[in-house]
Amino acid sequence: MKAELRATIDRIAELSHELIVSSKEFNNQDLEEAIEASGIDVRYFVNKNYDGFLKWDTQQNCPIIAVNANQAPVRQRFSMAHELGHLILDWNWIPYSNNNKSFDKDKVLNVTLFRGVKQTPEETKVNEFAAAFLMPDSLLKKITDEVKERKISYAEAIEKIKSIAGVSGVSAGYRFKHYCQEKGLNIVNE
Numbered sequence: 001m002k003a004e005l006r007a008t009i010d011r012i013a014e015l016s017h018e019l020i021v022s023s024k025e026f027n028n029q030d031l032e033e034a035i036e037a038s039g040i041d042v043r044y045f046v047n048k049n050y051d052g053f054l055k056w057d058t059q060q061n062c063p064i065i066a067v068n069a070n071q072a073p074v075r076q077r078f079s080m081a082h083e084l085g086h087l088i089l090d091w092n093w094i095p096y097s098n099n100n101k102s103f104d105k106d107k108v109l110n111v112t113l114f115r116g117v118k119q120t121p122e123e124t125k126v127n128e129f130a131a132a133f134l135m136p137d138s139l140l141k142k143i144t145d146e147v148k149e150r151k152i153s154y155a156e157a158i159e160k161i162k163s164i165a166g167v168s169g170v171s172a173g174y175r176f177k178h179y180c181q182e183k184g185l186n187i188v189n190e
């Protein structure tokens, strides 16, 4: 993905997180509530083949994000953020509004398959959105500053991102490393 496109997606994700989560005094641990408050119905399903899906609820007239009930909370959180990415990037959905005109209401809007699915450019974009939504640049900047000021080590920074964002260690490590590289910060081995 080109740096410019990544930066645009990251900015949209950061603003979305502000609008849905941080400005409403939610955090990622209560992401389900935060997403529901913004006008989306969150549901759970049991199935071995999917992580999550997005569809339109014609009765309630709102989008539904459904996630796999059997998966760990970190993974369910990522699936919610992923489907939210489809809703915002692909369907131009705006949180806290009734902008449902462009939806094809009879269809499942998106299905995220269990791991192993071939990454399309659309999925890569939406995964970037999900990571940047759960771990916004503003959070990474704050934590990078703490590392630069030697308040915490690089390893502690990753632990901190992991617990604040409610993501896996792998996701936190990957995004933080990328962030540091893009900002030209050489703090990995300090």
Ligand SMILES: [Zn+2]
Binding pocket: 082, 086, 110, 111, 112, 123, 126
């Ligand atoms: Zn997807």
